[in-house]
Amino acid sequence: MSNPHGAQNYQKPLVALTSLFFMWGLITSLNDILIPHLKGMFSLSYFEAALVQFCFFTAYFIVSFPAGRLVESWGFKRGIITGLLIAGAGCALFYPSASLASYPFFLASLFVLAAGITILQVAANPYVTILGPAKTASSRLNLTQAFNSLGTTVAPLLGAMLILTQQHADGSKLSAAENAASVQGPYLVLAVALVVIALAFAYLQLPEVSLKEDQQAASANDSNVKSVWAYRHLSLGVVAIFAYVGGEVSIGSFLVNFMEQKSIAALSLEEAGKMLSFYWGGAMIGRFAGSAIMRVVPANKVLAFNAAIVVVFILLSMLIGGHTAMWLMLGIGLFNSIMFPTIFSLALQGLGKWTSAGSGALCMAIVGGALMPVIQAWFADNINLLMSFSIPMVCYLYILFYGLKGYQPKSA
Template sequence: MHAHGETQHGKSLAVLTTLFFMWGLITSLNDILIPHLKGVFSLSYVQAALIQFSFFTAYFVVSLPAGRLVHLLGYQRGIVAGLGMAGVGCLLFYPAAATLSYPAFLGALFVLASGITILQVAANPYVTRLGPVATASSRLNLTQAFNSLGTTVAPLLGAMLILAGTQHITGVSAQEKALAEAASVQGPYLMLAAALFAIAAVFAMLRLPAIQDEVAQDGQQAGSVWQHRHLVLGAVGIFVYVGAEVGIGSFLVSLMEQPDVGGLSQADAGKLLSLYWGCAMVGRFAGSAVMRHIAASKVLACNALLSVLLIATAMLLGGKVAMWSLLAVGLCNSIMFPTIFSLALSGLGKLTGAGSGVLCMAIVGGAVLPLLQATVADNISLLASFGVPMLCYVFILYYGLAGYRPRG
């Protein structure tokens, strides 16, 4: 019976993995949208950073309502609802491009990200419960690796479909050029919408194992989730980590385009960006092996220190060295999110669910910190702005050395 259960879950897990791939793809495409729309609408760095702001604010706003929705509908219907909403968000890119409206793009991104938030809230716990508790984290790591595959493929696709097609538009008025450049977004996002609706239809028809939530005990006796210092510091860790990862991804294409750094075309820079996310994917596979032998907190501290050194090198030396150093930070990022997440939740017992909600809301760091980095980029220089993620990694270093320890 048990073996049968594993194979039966194997099919469900395979289908769930497509979700992780899709939302990795969609999230990472923002790194291509930023330099692209920055050019189309002649935006400052701060205005361009509103792309990530609209996207990641959805996590903050929608996480709790999404939790209630999934509770009402169940995991499977919750996933279908999330996919449908994300698909609608992708469709909204069409009128945004046709009317050349930057606010309409930001609105479409918010709807798209709201759908993905519902997906995350439903799919993450579902994966951990599909099978034995003992292997839950390895299952989540596997699905996360496919998430990384999505983030790696997206810049390549985006560079080919969105950035490369617009380099040859000449001899037309500025308005026509802007319209043509904006229109290059329409096809890819229509394809994404079609894919999301197709996956939603599959999920609606699948017979996934129904999983009951454990009846939550009255949480009062367990105290407040905010009493646990290692969880609160872990939430700060998630906040700064997502902010740093997103900030670097958001501005790397623009940096690699600069004549004194990479001197690359936008399309070539976009393709190189997939190295940043690809390193994270490789690091996830390697990291899970390393962590069987070395304490997770030590691996985290080591990776954070390496990130600080790589960014410091980039800022001091500039040029091609800066480009490669910053791309290498992707490798260090690999294990950070799942490691901070698990360290922050350790020993919470009945408060684990509430703690997980706090950590998911901390993903809003991806909205806030790139704006801060953009402000530095507009006022000082783009290279100097990478000091913001560097400080984030300093905090993660502290968390890996001391902050993760629960204080009883």
């Protein structure tokens, strides 16, 4: 989409926005630590533990369209501040959840937290695509998403040390109450940090690129479009976001338990949690590299290539097993890296006045992170964990299609 503000320098607001991408990356990745922690704490099956991701990502489905309306009415800046405050409240709710040692309360807290993150995503992702030339939107969004990956890389290391540690320094086991309380400190710190960032954004001078201005820059054809779903590449992009988030979250959710298995790497829970940083660290490196690559290589070609590599990695992991399977799965993070921001920017291309609605639809599709882990968990419980990774493999096959054909802008 075109930039109605010409050559204006947006470096400062883009730098400020990176803090948001870092924070929601950190918070989302902590779910991969919470799952094995709560699984052990409450003696859950894989299916029951996957409800962590179900509750978190269901919020995207429920909140995305209202969030789009909120951003359209209030503007990007107020939308960002609202999202930060709601996410902070969700983090604060972890304290009573742990005190009560209640799994349903944990799930409710996660839903509130995710509702805030959803509003942040609906506001910040399209804001980044608008703040600059349309031809570099994918590159720009990948660069800011690289800081999201920095958060996802740091989170497993911190979470493994602060949450997954199962014994005291003297070697004695933590009690059930101590295990529950281990999440209180980290999430209270996150709550305070989110509120502080919200206050900082309240005082920042950000360019308020209104959607009404963007409507004026839209093509004349927009007057004939009655619904955002008339854009075929947006509709297929919604499915691609569903597939990508579902595949990525499924893999991340079960990697710790995957690496624990004797047939794979036989790591302890804490060791496996720390190894998860390789998965998310690869995503960070890939996004920085991808931001540069996509300035010379078409974004859709990079997307298709990466999806094909991930399919091969998953297939080889299921066939080979052992340490090789562990490293192949961890290596998927590198190729996951550019997928979300690239699909997002390709799907928003040329939407004009429908950009806000398109962003809401794409964020709604993040519900894939709720459904796909639950489906994979069923296979893990009833067949085996290794073969259950065929579920995310199907997701990446669809992304391959989107990168080759589905991204092409045309009205339905």
